Amino acid sequence: MLKSGLIIAGLVLFTGQAGAQVIVSCDAEHNVPSNVGAELDAVLTKMVDPASGLASIVGYAPGGVLSVRSADWRYARSAGTADPDHVSPMSCDTPFQIGSNTKMITATVLMQLKEEGVLTLDDLLSRHLPGFAEALPNGDLLTLRQLANHTAGVFSYTDNAPDGTPGIMEGDLADPDALRRGYTMEELVAFAAEHGQPTFFPGAEGQWAYSNTGYILLGLVIEKIEGRPLGQSFDARIFEPLGLKDTSYVDGVPGPELGLPRAYFGAPFDIETTDWNMSQGAAAGAVVSTADDMHVFIEALLAGNLFALETSLAEMQETVTTSSGTIPNYGIGLAQKAEGVWGHGGQTLGFESDIAFFEEPSLSMVGWASSANNIMVIGVSAVSKALMNTGVLPDPSAALEAELIGKMTGSEWQLVSIQSGDGDPLQPANPEDYTIAFDAAGSFAAQADCNRVLGDWSLENQKLTIEAGPTTLAACPPESLSETFIQWLFAAGGASIAEDGTLLVFAVQDEKFGQLLFALKQ
Template structure:
């Protein structure tokens, strides 16, 4: 499901990829055609022109809050409707950054120890088949160095077989623990959605409240992210205006694109359940890296990265956060997520320029991932010369 911001099903580069586009927030004809020098619009048009994506939408936000929105392609293959400006999408694994932020807030409050074993908070849950929660720390779950396999690999059938199935978090953990560890804790790196499901359970054990409520009360509400929400149990439809998302029936390029917009997101849970918009993701990442959500010591911990095998040079993974080295110099921090035909990349530069892009898949390939990376890089690097735009909310 929401699979990766760091490296999982589609590959490291994809996982830590980001992208975007834009056009003035309130304008109906997002980013006027033929606007000279608009590298972001060009990149977004090229993204949908390659045949892998039906449509794309993006938002760029300057440090002062001004920004632009972009759309390209079509929002519905059947009706040929336009992609809605700042539409709602499943942000998949970008949820991990929200979950990690809550865990780090609890650590800053002295309620969770980053180097304490998972066993401390979830007694005897991670045991058997070579797994031992006494050897896996909270930090290792956050940075994907636990050695835990991903539960997605053990779910029988195709995406379409499980599209409307509800999974309990404990069921996801059991699916993962039925597999052997990938490596000894701390001795490797492998993207694991299961690690974040455990973090969600940990938050619930420590706070006595659902992880979705903690994310809402600690992040969504304080930041005024009005278009971001945690879907209710069994809620399969996206609430607001959104582009339709597609997946190939065969799972291969060129296969018939099937509408996958409605699905049960429980397979991702604390690793990938949230729905949001490009503008809201930008606001969240800007607030996070701007120090509004975490104490300085905790933000510093979040940005301590480990190498990711196969990732582009200079990239790394911290505690629910990806470090991206830009072609124009400098760094960006963000995450990516892919689920049910939605591929989203979001990031913010150290200078405070944020960008998020979502492309609706027809069939996602390694080349498509590279295009998303490139689009993100274009959007963030274009910030060297701020573009005019209307102020965002």
């Protein structure tokens, strides 16, 4: 937990249980509101702080960078070290391996080729790569769209295989030679064909499985159509037009000229992965870039500036539902991380990153750290929460809460049933004698059979509170649910409106869960 903060000459020094965490404000930063800076500092600190509450769950790194850019301000700060042995500080312009964020680039080139009429997303793989289509299980049924949105069911070469063979990258952690071993994209696909099994039938309804092999195949399709190495296509179509001078496709062990920091699989940093051969990522994850360059890319992509047709971006954003906890919906190389938030995440054996564009308000974020396991696995979520705390982003729960309040008020609700614990629901003989009406000003009036109840209510931070005011105490008939109804009503803790328009009031009484079901009174 952060205890104090002191700003000195561009440095923000945070002191917590793990000792001092130095945050460096970079040259690109400008006009960042102080409350926004403090909230984002807390996220950045969690990247490198072993004592943070999330470190034991998501890990931490020797160093990291977090950058958030809006039309009016820019937060750009780094924390930790680029080289733990020499305690050299991390810098905001330090390059990093963007990992699977590369898929956005591969997919963008794919969509450009579609615009040029040389392919369609519904092309069968066999049209472009007949040999690989024949070698892969179900290969004759695979489409480019299925490969791009991970509905093809193709085994991912990075996973350990069903026959017991360690996956490429998975096997690298125990073998330094394997870490440095180079592969062609053809060899990566051949590994999947030889050792893997389909996850599901291509295009099976409701099925989704992330596959790096799918993007290697797309990279090979691009190379065949373009007649040149994939990196040259990236340069000509994306990097050079956008002026990304610090972004490159790396087909080998990154050399010192790239300026990457030392990288590790995870704490306690006993497995160094600085020499990971990036050919193992290829079209699925072999790009090196900087925070500045990735801001330019994600903003240009989501503005549609990389396409000739407006429909291309819209097609990239046609999503399928996933089985991922951090990516609810996935399009063509583009993940919808939340409503109005688009981007991707990236993990290599030494880096974790998250890149996204927020449509409302218009801003982009880039976060990365130099281990494969750190808070950037939930980077968009962590940054979103920080920006909600400062009012930069709207809190969706507040909008949902306001919508719920609007639906609850202005009508009279009639009791349908009372569910107490695991017992059978209790249903009133005369439902019209059990009603409640919520007033927008915070008062309510309820009828509990022969009794009348008045009081106050509120719904704040998704917690429903119902407090009793004047209540009659008439003795109702023995079969009456008056007393039960009142007791559960005052134990309320939450509410929701179901799809059929019924009102559910949730309650806990004597450690027993209960539920009151209401329908609109006719």
